Amino acid sequence: MQPVIELDNLEVRFGERPILKKLNGALTGRAIGLLGPNGAGKSTLINTLLGFHQPFAGTARIFGKDIRTDAKAVRALLGYMPENDSFIAGMTGVHFVRLMAELSGLPPQQAMERAHEAFFWVGLGEARYRNLGTYSLGMKQMAKLAQAIAHGPKLLFLDEPTNGLDPPARARMIQLIQEIRDRGDLRLILSSHLLRDVDECCDEVLILKDGRIAASCNLEEERRANRKFLELETRGANGTFTAGIERLGCEAASFPDGRMKLVMPDGVEIRQLYALAAEQNVQIRRLNHKRDSLEDIFLKAMEVPNGGV
Amino acid sequence: MSDPRIVFDNVSRFYGEVLGVNRVNLAIPPGITSLVGPNGSGKTTLMNLMTGLIHPTRGSVTILGIPTGRPEELFRKMGYCTQFDAFPKGLTGYQFIYSFLLVHGMVESEAVRLTEEALERVSMTAAAGRPVAAYSKGMRQRIKLAQAIAHRPTVLVLDEPLNGLDPMARNETIALFKQWGGEGRHVIVSSHILHEVDRISDQVILLSHGYVVAEGQIHDVRSEVKDQPMQILVRCDKPGVLAARLFEKDNVVEAKVNSDGRGLLVRTRDADNLYLMLNRIVLDSGLDVDAVAPADDDVNSVYQYLIGGEGGTT
Amino acid sequence: MAVFKHAYKGYEGALTPAWSRFLILPRYAFAEKRRSRFFSLFFLVSILAPLIFALLIYVQHSLSAMKLLQIGSSNLITVNAAFFMNLLGWQSMMTLFLAAFVGPGQISPDLANNALPLYLSRPFSRAEYVLGKMSVLLILMSIMTWIPGLLLFILQASLEGNGWFGQNLRIAGAIFLGSWIWILFLSLLSLALSAWVKWKPMAGGLLFGSFFVAAGFGGAINAILRTSWGNLINISHLIGTVWTSLFERPMHRGSGAFFFRVHGGDVPTWCCWMALVLICAGCLYLLSHKIRGAEVVR
Numbered sequence: 058m059q060p061v062i063e064l065d066n067l068e069v070r071f072g073e074r075p076i077l078k079k080l081n082g083a084l085t086g087r088a089i090g091l092l093g094p095n096g097a098g099k100s101t102l103i104n105t106l107l108g109f110h111q112p113f114a115g116t117a118r119i120f121g122k123d124i125r126t127d128a129k130a131v132r133a134l135l136g137y138m139p140e141n142d143s144f145i146a147g148m149t150g151v152h153f154v155r156l157m158a159e160l161s162g163l164p165p166q167q168a169m170e171r172a173h174e175a176f177f178w179v180g181l182g183e184a185r186y187r188n189l190g191t192y193s194l195g196m197k198q199m200a201k202l203a204q205a206i207a208h209g210p211k212l213l214f215l216d217e218p219t220n221g222l223d224p225p226a227r228a229r230m231i232q233l234i235q236e237i238r239d240r241g242d243l244r245l246i247l248s249s250h251l252l253r254d255v256d257e258c259c260d261e262v263l264i265l266k267d268g269r270i271a272a273s274c275n276l277e278e279e280r281r282a283n284r285k286f287l288e289l290e291t292r293g294a295n296g297t298f299t300a301g302i303e304r305l306g307c308e309a310a311s312f313p314d315g316r317m318k319l320v321m322p323d324g325v326e327i328r329q330l331y332a333l334a335a336e337q338n339v340q341i342r343r344l345n346h347k348r349d350s351l352e353d354i355f356l357k358a359m360e361v362p363n364g365g366v
Numbered sequence: 367m368s369d370p371r372i373v374f375d376n377v378s379r380f381y382g383e384v385l386g387v388n389r390v391n392l393a394i395p396p397g398i399t400s401l402v403g404p405n406g407s408g409k410t411t412l413m414n415l416m417t418g419l420i421h422p423t424r425g426s427v428t429i430l431g432i433p434t435g436r437p438e439e440l441f442r443k444m445g446y447c448t449q450f451d452a453f454p455k456g457l458t459g460y461q462f463i464y465s466f467l468l469v470h471g472m473v474e475s476e477a478v479r480l481t482e483e484a485l486e487r488v489s490m491t492a493a494a495g496r497p498v499a500a501y502s503k504g505m506r507q508r509i510k511l512a513q514a515i516a517h518r519p520t521v522l523v524l525d526e527p528l529n530g531l532d533p534m535a536r537n538e539t540i541a542l543f544k545q546w547g548g549e550g551r552h553v554i555v556s557s558h559i560l561h562e563v564d565r566i567s568d569q570v571i572l573l574s575h576g577y578v579v580a581e582g583q584i585h586d587v588r589s590e591v592k593d594q595p596m597q598i599l600v601r602c603d604k605p606g607v608l609a610a611r612l613f614e615k616d617n618v619v620e621a622k623v624n625s626d627g628r629g630l631l632v633r634t635r636d637a638d639n640l641y642l643m644l645n646r647i648v649l650d651s652g653l654d655v656d657a658v659a660p661a662d663d664d665v666n667s668v669y670q671y672l673i674g675g676e677g678g679t680t
Numbered sequence: 681m682a683v684f685k686h687a688y689k690g691y692e693g694a695l696t697p698a699w700s701r702f703l704i705l706p707r708y709a710f711a712e713k714r715r716s717r718f719f720s721l722f723f724l725v726s727i728l729a730p731l732i733f734a735l736l737i738y739v740q741h742s743l744s745a746m747k748l749l750q751i752g753s754s755n756l757i758t759v760n761a762a763f764f765m766n767l768l769g770w771q772s773m774m775t776l777f778l779a780a781f782v783g784p785g786q787i788s789p790d791l792a793n794n795a796l797p798l799y800l801s802r803p804f805s806r807a808e809y810v811l812g813k814m815s816v817l818l819i820l821m822s823i824m825t826w827i828p829g830l831l832l833f834i835l836q837a838s839l840e841g842n843g844w845f846g847q848n849l850r851i852a853g854a855i856f857l858g859s860w861i862w863i864l865f866l867s868l869l870s871l872a873l874s875a876w877v878k879w880k881p882m883a884g885g886l887l888f889g890s891f892f893v894a895a896g897f898g899g900a901i902n903a904i905l906r907t908s909w910g911n912l913i914n915i916s917h918l919i920g921t922v923w924t925s926l927f928e929r930p931m932h933r934g935s936g937a938f939f940f941r942v943h944g945g946d947v948p949t950w951c952c953w954m955a956l957v958l959i960c961a962g963c964l965y966l967l968s969h970k971i972r973g974a975e976v977v978r
Contacts, residue, residue: 071976094532095504100974107801109973129698129803137801139794146789147712159704161802162695171691178688193405204798209691214801221529223404223558224669242690250504250532253561292638327655331648340641344658355533 059120060085061212061244062106066115069098069105076101078268079115086261086275088238091248092355093265099248100140102265103214107137119212133162136205140216140248143201144189151176151185154204161208168207175203180229195226202233206243213237213245219254234258256351264358272358279350287327289317290343291334301333315342369431370396372416372521372552377425379411385576386411390425392571392581394554398547400563401556402665403573403673409556410449412573413523416554417446429521442470445514449525449556451506453498459509460485460494463516470517484516487542489535503530511539521552528557540566560665570665574673584665594671595619595633597661598640603654605630611647612640631661701804705812706819709786719782723820726774730828733757733767734835741839759836761851761927768829768855768923769937772862775821776891782820783870784883786813791970792878800973810871810967817867826859854926862919865956872963875970891915898943908945912955917943921952 060083069077077098093099104110106117108128116125124131145153151172158168176185179199184192192200198218205213218234219227235258237243249255255262256276264272291298292315299317302309308320321327327344334341372394379386387408401409414420415427418434418441427434434440453462463484467477485491488508493501498509507530514522528536543566547553557563563570564584571581601624602608608630609621617640620633634640637660648655661667713719736757739749757763790796799809833852837845869890874883894913901910911917920936920943929935933944 092533094534095502095530104974107797107973109797109800110976129805132801133695133803135801137797139797141794143794143798145795145798146793156704156708157798157802159696160701160799160804162698162701163691164694164696167691167693174689195405206688208802209689211690221405221558224402224560224666225404225674227558237688240688243688250530250536251559252533253559292641328648328652331645331655335645335649338642339645340638341645341658342637342641342660344655346657352533359534 060118061089061120062246063118064115065117067105067112067117068114069101069110070113075113076268077105080117080270082263082270082273084261084263084273086244086259087241088234088245088247088259088261090255090259090262090276091246091265092250092252092255092262093271094359096267097265098268099265100216103137103216103246103248106131107135107214108132134211136208136210136213138198138201138205138213138215138218140220142197144197146190147188149186149188150181150192150200150203153189153200154207157204158207161210163208171207171209172203175207176200178206179203179233194221195223198222198226198230202230206237211243213243215245215247215249217249218247219249219251231257252351252355262351262354264355266359272354274354276351279354285321286347287319287321288343288345288347289319289330289341291315291317292340292342294337294339298333298337298339301337302330305329305333318347369428370550372430372554373428374415375426375428377415377422377427379415379420380423387415387573387576387578390578392578394552394571395569396547396550396552397568398543398553398555398566400567400570400665401554401573402558402560402563402570402669403579406575407573407673408576409573410525411576412571413446413525413554413556416521417444417523419446442517443520445517445519445522447510447514447522447524447527449529451503453506455499456497458495458497459490459501459505459512462498462509463513466513467516472517480516480518484512487515488512489538504532504535507531508535508539515542515546519551521554522546523554525556526558527555528559528562536562560669564664564666567665570668572669572672579672580668584668594662595635596637597667598632598634598637599624599629599657599659599661600632600644601629601656601658603628603656604651607651608647608653611651612643615643617643628656698803702808702812702815705809706815709813709816710819713782722778722781726771726778726824727828729767729770730832734832737832737836737839759840761848761854761929764829764833764851764855765858765923765927765929765937767832768825768858768862769920769939771825771828772859772919772937773939775824775863775866776887778820778824779817779866779870780884780887783817783867783887784874784880786816786874787871787971788874788878788880788883791875796971797973806968806971809971813871814867817870818863821863821866822859825863826856829855829859850928854923854928858923858926861922861956865919865960868960868963868967872966875967902943902945908943908947911943911945911947912951914943916940918952918956921947921949922956925949 062084064080064082067077067080068075091099091102101110105112106119106124108124108131112125116123118124119131120134122131145156148156154172154175155168158171159165163171173185176182179202181196181199181203184196189197189200198220202218215234219230222230231254234245234247237245238258247255247258260277261275262273263270294315299309299311302319305325306322307325310318331341372392374390374392377390378388390412401412403409411420415422415434416429418437421434429440430443432439432443457465460481463481464477467480468474472480482491485494488511490505490508490512493505498506501509507527511524511527514524528539531539540562543553543555547568567584569582570584572579600608605623605628609623612618612621612632617636618632618634622631623629624631632640647653737759740757800806830852833855837848870887873886873890874880877883877886895916898910898912898914898917902908916939920940921931923940924931924936924942931942931949934941936942
């Protein structure tokens with residue numbers, strides 16, 4: 058696939074202070090997660106790609122177009138959903154999105170039609186004639202998403218899209234993001250502190266730390282490679298069960314509440330675990346292949362031993 | 367020995383005609399308690415009632431035996447971290463915490479010690495000398511937390527404390543909560559991130575439209591929601607065979623094959639029995655099991671059942 | 681039966697020409713302004729004066745009307761450079777009120793609600809944003825100043841005949857140029873002030889303040905330091921001087937237009953021009969600093 062973003066020795070400074078230090082790489086995923094601790098430079102990277110900051114040295118290319126020389130052409134392909142509260146006072150929802158779509162170059166009629174469509178698609182159909190000032194936080198987030206997609210961009214920047222949303226709204230936002238990803242003609246960059254959001258939506262991840270790239274990896278491949286790590290939740294198990302598992306050749310770690318983590322070597326099958334459980338009347342209430350590959354990748358990138366819960 | 371619980375006795379709170387919370391009865395033991403519910407369900411009202419910042423229109427709130435009408439006693443034991451991003455202007459992080467400690471009536475040397483301890487706990491010692499206005503969102507969140515814990519309160523009330531924190535800071539803060547909860551303190555946390563709530567809470571309170579819809583340990587709450595049989599998802603290569611065997615045993619109420627043909631969603635009234643049966647079935651039928659997961663033994667599902675999708679964009 | 685699925689679709693159609701996009705902003709602003717009754721009323725009042733003068737000019741040239749009203753052959757009004765300059769002064773004073781009420785509403789709300797990133801993440805530059813917002817004021821102020829002025833000029837010229845047009849062409853040029861100097865200056869000042877303070881009433885107040893308070897300070901400086909260089913911060917003096925030179929009227933204390941009087945003293949005209957240019961440059965600098973997609977925190 059054509060790389061979405063290519064970073065070419067990109068350096069960004071605020072005055073004397075270097076914020077992004079010689080970033081290099083090419084991102085090709087359909088949905089790219091952008092992670093990093095506070096102060097790593099995530100917002101600065103997004104702002105630079107959007108043209109809000111000028112690079113000090115080096116450059117970047119989006120769909121092959123250079124952000125320094127072709128800035129306007131680049132921005133014609135982008136949609137941006139900012140993290141902070143962002144709207145134009147005194148307008149109704151659909152008026153706002155119409156304005157934004159027209160500013161992106163759509164003719165007035167088309168802008169009007171697409172504004173209405175966008176509102177229905179994000180689930181705000183009922184509220185689109187209401188004043189933006191009366192929207193709740195969740196609605197404002199959806200309105201921000203509507204204005205980001207109404208003009209049909211090729212790359213969408215989502216900055217903390219689930220911020221402040223309550224659980225049903227979060228689920229809906231994640232669902233929308235997954236729909237966008239699955240379409241294929243609209244790529245996205247998701248910057249978030251919530252690893253689970255990134256895990257559910259993204260197939261490639263870029264991790265920044267201190268202005269440098271700490272890790273860049275393909276989540277799909279990672280997930281496929283994790284077939285051998287299992288997590289179990291058991292009830293009724295005791296030391297005998299653990300001993301039995303170890304006799305099969307697995308490495309096992311048990312926790313007091315019945316949780317277990319296993320590494321299965323080649324040749325050992327899940328069925329053998331079940332045989333053991335049937336013998337000892339143990340319930341295997343949960344069984345899955347390791348899920349927190351992303352958390353491990355992130356922590357390893359931060360070079361901090363796993364101090365989580 | 368005074369009552370270690372937080373007690374709400376038939377509490378209602380109205381703002382003029384607008385409902386905050388209605389007829390709340392709670393007795394919260396020490397440990398980590400999560401408040402969950404859509405925006406506008408009364409979480410902030412409940413927290414304000416707990417900290418004594420507002421008083422109930424009816425009923426009484428008692429914290430560790432102290433009624434909320436006695437703020438001088440209460441605030442010594444209470445720490446509150448709001449969700450709003452407001453700070454007194456012109457202070458550095460250090461001054462912010464230090465001045466609040468002085469207001470508590472501590473001597474300077476004690477205040478200095480506690481300030482430094484609190485800053486250390488949230489890893490903000492390096493940045494403490496800079497003005498709060500220059501902090502990033504995550505740093506402001508941590509300084510707010512430091513201010514809430516500095517005077518080592520017995521009850522910590524935290525409104526969305528992980529908002530804006532990066533994954534490592536989240537883990538560290540959660541570890542801090544677990545430590546405080548383990549020491550017998552109350553840690554009341556409100557959050558929208560349900561899988562984190564699952565991970566950290568000892569008990570959960572669900573709110574909707576100003577009413578307490580459920581409270582207790584999540585597994586207990588789940589088993590009390592009796593009209594809904596438990597859902598369990600089994601990913602395997604022959605879901606049809608599994609379904610047939612299960613129906614033979616007369617345990618399941620409903621079985622649904624997954625849309626990709628490689629899993630079975632089962633509803634049962636007796637989960638324990640189901641798991642034991644599963645062991646046998648796997649062996650006897652030569653099933654290749656990929657994953658097993660209770661589809662609703664967590665906050666998310668209880669939320670769905672009791673509160674549903676009414677929150678969000680309406 | 682056909683069932684239609686409504687899902688998100690990309691856009692592959694035609695786009696509007698890039699150069700015209702800044703005009704979207706005034707179009708939306710006017711659509712909103714038309715709904716405000718206060719604004720419509722204000723606008724009507726502001727073109728009252730030119731209408732009255734048009735009537736007077738007509739009457740003056742219409743013998744039958746004169747006989748009807750039993751006015752002697754003496755002139756009702758003298759239509760010369762001073763006339764046009766004073767009309768311009770009156771109309772420009774009205775635009776000051778317009779700028780104070782309409783100007784802040786253009787930029788302050790966008791800054792207060794953090795809307796700039798939404799504008800600037802599109803193929804829309806900062807310059808286009810400022811130009812678009814300024815156009816709202818430029819268009820409204822043009823309708824109030826040089827357009828009626830030139831129309832009256834043409835009316836007078838057509839009724840007077842006799843080569844009056846050719847002799848007084850200089851006046852037309854002065855009307856046009858003088859208006860634009862004022863329009864550009866006031867728009868920039870109004871937008872810069874509303875970018876500086878994000879609160880609308882305060883920005884409007886500052887605009888008035890920059891007139892009257894600065895004039896007061898200028899007078900105080902003159903009195904205390906016994907000089908006349910204080911006039912350089914007196915905006916009505918600056919504009920008055922520039923106009924007086926454009927309309928080729930004698931330059932002395934008290935000359936100039938209604939509301940834009942020359943305050944005398946020996947500050948050369950080119951200094952007044954320079955002062956205006958410097959203030960405009962300062963406004964542009966302030967705007968370029970404030971209108972950004974993202975704050976740079978050092």
